[in-house]
Amino acid sequence: xxxxxxxxxxxxxxxxxxxxxxxxxxxxxxxxxxxxxxxxxxxxxxxxxxxxxxxxxxxxxxxxxxxxxxxxxxxxxxxxxxxxxxxxxxxxxxxxxxxxxxxxxxxxxxxxxxxxxxxxxxxxxxxxxx
Amino acid sequence: xxxxxxxxxxxxxxxxxxxxxxxxxxxxxxxxxxxxxxxxxxxxxxxxxxxxxxxxxxxxxxxxxxxxxxxxxxxxxxxxxxxxxxxxxxxxxxxxxxxxxxxxxxxxxxxxxxxxxxxxxxxxxxxxxx
Amino acid sequence: xxxxxxxxxxxxxxxxxxxxxxxxxxxxxxxxxxxxxxxxxxxxxxxxxxxxxxxxxxxxxxxxxxxxxxxxxxxxxxxxxxxxxxxxxxxxxxxxxxxxxxxxxxxxxxxxxxxxxxxxxxxxxxxxxx
Amino acid sequence: xxxxxxxxxxxxxxxxxxxxxxxxxxxxxxxxxxxxxxxxxxxxxxxxxxxxxxxxxxxxxxxxxxxxxxxxxxxxxxxxxxxxxxxxxxxxxxxxxxxxxxxxxxxxxxxxxxxxxxxxxxxxxxxxxx
Amino acid sequence: xxxxxxxxxxxxxxxxxxxxxxxxxxxxxxxxxxxxxxxxxxxxxxxxxxxxxxxxxxxxxxxxxxxxxxxxxxxxxxxxxxxxxxxxxxxxxxxxxxxxxxxxxxxxxxxxxxxxxxxxxxxxxxxxxx
Amino acid sequence: xxxxxxxxxxxxxxxxxxxxxxxxxxxxxxxxxxxxxxxxxxxxxxxxxxxxxxxxxxxxxxxxxxxxxxxxxxxxxxxxxxxxxxxxxxxxxxxxxxxxxxxxxxxxxxxxxxxxxxxxxxxxxxxxxx
Numbered sequence: 001x002x003x004x005x006x007x008x009x010x011x012x013x014x015x016x017x018x019x020x021x022x023x024x025x026x027x028x029x030x031x032x033x034x035x036x037x038x039x040x041x042x043x044x045x046x047x048x049x050x051x052x053x054x055x056x057x058x059x060x061x062x063x064x065x066x067x068x069x070x071x072x073x074x075x076x077x078x079x080x081x082x083x084x085x086x087x088x089x090x091x092x093x094x095x096x097x098x099x100x101x102x103x104x105x106x107x108x109x110x111x112x113x114x115x116x117x118x119x120x121x122x123x124x125x126x127x128x129x130x
Numbered sequence: 131x132x133x134x135x136x137x138x139x140x141x142x143x144x145x146x147x148x149x150x151x152x153x154x155x156x157x158x159x160x161x162x163x164x165x166x167x168x169x170x171x172x173x174x175x176x177x178x179x180x181x182x183x184x185x186x187x188x189x190x191x192x193x194x195x196x197x198x199x200x201x202x203x204x205x206x207x208x209x210x211x212x213x214x215x216x217x218x219x220x221x222x223x224x225x226x227x228x229x230x231x232x233x234x235x236x237x238x239x240x241x242x243x244x245x246x247x248x249x250x251x252x253x254x255x256x257x258x259x260x
Numbered sequence: 261x262x263x264x265x266x267x268x269x270x271x272x273x274x275x276x277x278x279x280x281x282x283x284x285x286x287x288x289x290x291x292x293x294x295x296x297x298x299x300x301x302x303x304x305x306x307x308x309x310x311x312x313x314x315x316x317x318x319x320x321x322x323x324x325x326x327x328x329x330x331x332x333x334x335x336x337x338x339x340x341x342x343x344x345x346x347x348x349x350x351x352x353x354x355x356x357x358x359x360x361x362x363x364x365x366x367x368x369x370x371x372x373x374x375x376x377x378x379x380x381x382x383x384x385x386x387x388x389x390x
Numbered sequence: 391x392x393x394x395x396x397x398x399x400x401x402x403x404x405x406x407x408x409x410x411x412x413x414x415x416x417x418x419x420x421x422x423x424x425x426x427x428x429x430x431x432x433x434x435x436x437x438x439x440x441x442x443x444x445x446x447x448x449x450x451x452x453x454x455x456x457x458x459x460x461x462x463x464x465x466x467x468x469x470x471x472x473x474x475x476x477x478x479x480x481x482x483x484x485x486x487x488x489x490x491x492x493x494x495x496x497x498x499x500x501x502x503x504x505x506x507x508x509x510x511x512x513x514x515x516x517x518x519x520x
Numbered sequence: 521x522x523x524x525x526x527x528x529x530x531x532x533x534x535x536x537x538x539x540x541x542x543x544x545x546x547x548x549x550x551x552x553x554x555x556x557x558x559x560x561x562x563x564x565x566x567x568x569x570x571x572x573x574x575x576x577x578x579x580x581x582x583x584x585x586x587x588x589x590x591x592x593x594x595x596x597x598x599x600x601x602x603x604x605x606x607x608x609x610x611x612x613x614x615x616x617x618x619x620x621x622x623x624x625x626x627x628x629x630x631x632x633x634x635x636x637x638x639x640x641x642x643x644x645x646x647x648x649x650x
Numbered sequence: 651x652x653x654x655x656x657x658x659x660x661x662x663x664x665x666x667x668x669x670x671x672x673x674x675x676x677x678x679x680x681x682x683x684x685x686x687x688x689x690x691x692x693x694x695x696x697x698x699x700x701x702x703x704x705x706x707x708x709x710x711x712x713x714x715x716x717x718x719x720x721x722x723x724x725x726x727x728x729x730x731x732x733x734x735x736x737x738x739x740x741x742x743x744x745x746x747x748x749x750x751x752x753x754x755x756x757x758x759x760x761x762x763x764x765x766x767x768x769x770x771x772x773x774x775x776x777x778x779x780x
Contacts, residue, residue: 029371032378033355035441036362036370043433044233044367051425053226058191062227065195066234067368072332072592075375076368095553096183097192102556103174104196106756107564108587108596110556111549115595118552159761162768163745165571166752166760173563174757181555197758202462202722205765206758225423232426236366237434238457238466240426241419245465248422289631292638293615295701296622296630303693304493304627311685313486318451322487325455326494327628332592335635336628356443357452363434364456462722485683492686496626497694498717498726500686501679505725508682564753573746578711582747585712586754589719616703617712623694624716 007038010046017049017056017083025079060084064097068113069105077113081120091121137168140176147179147186147213155209190214194227198243199235207243211250221251267298270306277309277316277343285339320344324357328373329365337373341380351381397428400436407439407446407473415469450474454487458503459495467503471510481511527558530566537569537576537603545599580604584617588633589625597633601640611641657688660696667699667706667733675729710734714747718763719755727763731770741771 014022030037049059063080067073084094094117102110144152160167179189193210197203214224224247232240274282290297309319323340327333344354354377362370404412420427439449453470457463474484484507492500534542550557569579583600587593604614614637622630664672680687699709713730717723734744744767752760 029374032374033359036355036359036374039359039362039437040367040371043437047429047433048230048233051226051229053222054230058223058227059230061188061191062195062230063234065192066199066231066366069196069199070235070331070366070368070592071590072330073368073372076371092183093188095556096181097188099181099553099556099559100178100184100189100192101196102559102756103178104193104756104758105200106586106590106752106754106759107560108590108593108754109756111560111596112593114549114552114556159764162764163749166745166749166764169567169749169752170757170761173567177559177563196756200462200721200756200758201460202720203758203762206761225426229423229426229429232366232429234366234368236362236364236369236456236460237430238364238460238463239366241430241466242463244419244422244426289634292634293619296615296619296634299619299622299697300627300631303697307689307693308490308493311486311489313482314490318483318487319490321448321451322455322490323494325452326459326491326626329456329459330495330591330626330628332590333628333632336631352443353448356441357448359441360438360444360449360452361456363438364453365460460722461720485686489683489686489689492626492689494626494628496622496624496629496716496720497690498624498720498723499626501690501726502723504679504682504686568750568753571746571749573742574750578743578747579750581708581711582715582750583754585715586719586751589716590755612703613708616701617708619701620698620704620709620712621716623698624713625720 006042006046009050010041013045013049017087018079019086021082056087060087068101068109071109077116078120081117136172136176139180140171143175143179147217148209149216186217190217198231198239201239207246208250211247266302266306269310270301273305273309277347278339279346281342316347320347328361328369331369337376338380341377396432396436399440400431403435403439407477408469409476411472446477450477458491458499461499467506468510471507526562526566529570530561533565533569537607538599539606541602576607580607588621588629591629597636598640601637656692656696659700660691663695663699667737668729669736671732706737710737718751718759721759727766728770731767
């Protein structure tokens with residue numbers, strides 16, 4: 001049984017950071033394991049991401065860099081690239097970040113990060129009215 | 131033969147970010163391979179870290195997260211923890227960052243990051259006058 | 261020239277653990293490199309997995325955790341998720357294991373493990389008669 | 391402010407699994423970050439390790455394999471090797487597990503796991519009375 | 521503004537090593553970030569791959585092994601498998617290399633390397649005239 | 651019970667590649683697990699390293715790159731750096747290899763590889779006669 005207050009806080013933070021795709025991801029996880037979905041909502045978003053000591057922009061940056069460094073976790077990388085744009089990073093800053101990553105994680109990790117960023121940017125292009 | 135202008139820019143940036151221990155590291159690398167020392171100075175510091183699109187605080191954050199996520203690179207992690215403090219992150223913010231890292235890279239990586247941070251903080255305690 | 265006795269032992273163990281998809285994988289590998297297929301059959305299944313000191317359930321668990329921790333090896337992860345179910349782990353226990361993995365390898369690795377488990381479970385749903 | 395009931399549950403579970411060295415580790419973490427120590431106690435031990443779906447032996451196995459696969463986290467590997475022995479795995483089974491690991495994570499990871507196991511076993515040898 | 525001489529050297533080396541697909545990759549990267557494309561051309565190919573101390577065959581081998589060990593970087597692995605064939609490694613030697621990799625990086629990494637090699641070999645089969 | 655012929659072949663190959671420190675490592679492993687020592691001798695050296703398709707120089711190169719890419723396995727990295735020198739790579743070529751590694755695995759991995767190489771080179775300096 002989830003902790004209701006932390007769950008509400010976590011859901012609000014999740015929506016703020018990752019938007020509708022993040023809420024969809026939680027539903028997908030909950031269909032496999034409701035408890036895991038609760039841990040993601042309550043521990044990651046209700047506890048950790050709601051802590052006061054770092055702003056959300058910095059937290060999303062940490063997510064993007066850590067996941068891109070690890071490699072092999074494209075769905076999570078894309079979710080957090082959306083998150084990074086949602087909380088205020090520009091497309092150009094994210095590209096810059098991936099260039100920086102080449103130094104520490106090597107060019108293959110950096111290039112895969114750039115390709116993921118390109119795809120995420122394309123998904124967000126507003127459909128212009130006719 | 132190094133590119134003198136980029137080399138000078140890189141050395142200034144290195145000193146600004148990593149301080150005297152960074153300059154010592156470059157000397158250590160140069161004793162093994164002068165060319166590698168030049169790449170570190172010119173490519174990492176003269177090219178990448180001198181780019182305008184992200185501030186130094188963000189670049190040092192990326193360094194710390196990427197190296198702590200990878201694991202098994204303590205000397206570089208410590209050098210960049212000093213760097214992060216040098217360019218304006220507080221000790222409390224670095225601790226906060228390692229807590230965030232537990233989510234993405236797991237608790238062992240986060241705890242090793244915390245222990246490295248503790249040791250770096252201790253090295254920087256000013257020796258009080260008698 | 262393969263060691264016939266170890267090869268037979270390995271093939272029997274492979275069939276027991278990974279079933280028909282495992283036998284298919286060996287054929288796929290043999291088409292690229294018959295020697296590599298022999299090493300997989302003889303060293304992994306004939307030698308290591310046939311050792312007496314740990315039961316098969318524990319060995320398959322080790323396979324799933326190690327591959328999910330590493331990341332970026334989905335075909336092998338799925339093969340061993342089938343293997344884990346074949347040797348007696350329940351779907352609920354495997355979900356539980358992926359939740360545990362979040363602690364040590366981080367949530368991205370754990371969530372990718374859960375998604376792989378969901379897909380493997382779906383492949384095994386018996387087609388009900390009309 | 392920690393959740394008292396979960397904290398008590400977590401501390402009891404921590405003591406059961408990792409013993410006095412585990413309690414010492416929590417104190418070391420708390421000196422750097424009391425909040426991180428709370429997350430370790432409450433989330434890892436109070437939440438995850440206290441879940442009913444897998445027994446403690448299996449959970450400690452997952453810890454050892456995941457940490458040994460990752461590499462570069464010796465303190466955590468040693469703590470959980472003690473934990474594995476505390477919850478009922480034998481020294482011979484742990485050696486067997488590291489042999490199994492060679493298949494999935496490669497021999498360097500497996501050999502480092504064996505060396506860590508040897509050191510942990512030596513620390514636990516009862517000092518015989520004169 | 522790129523360094524023209526190093527850029528020309530890098531482009532020639534890139535074409536020699538990775539062929540038309542490598543040039544296509546650079547165009548793809550340049551559409552996301554012209555600066556990153558320049559770093560790849562100038563730093564990787566103009567600087568590092570043009571150094572005299574190791575021949576190109578050895579450099580491409582290092583690329584293939586490092587990327588296959590890391591995992592989760594299939595596009596780069598395939599590009600450098602083409603590169604390895606372009607600079608003189610035979611298909612049989614590449615298969616041999618992946619078998620060797622099983623020892624150090626584990627069988628999942630080695631098998632994924634073999635599958636990538638098989639796909640790359642198939643792409644290069646000359647279409648026979650009618 | 652080890653396969654005597656393969657064991658003899660493996661021991662000869664081990665001695666050729668890694669020298670006395672390699673034989674000492676096998677003794678250390680055998681004290682923890684005689685079976686694991688046998689797998690190292692028979693599978694790695696008797697089977698894989700004795701295959702005809704790649705020369706020993708190339709096999710040792712693969713070992714060094716894969717282990718340095720992975721990180722966190724210093725004892726194995728040093729053993730194979732000795733091995734690489736034993737089978738004919740020069741110190742300068744090994745330094746060159748670590749510079750190459752910066753591209754694929756990042757500078758922290760490459761610098762740690764350089765430091766390990768420096769230490770291994772120092773261990774091999776002949777003690778001059780008085």
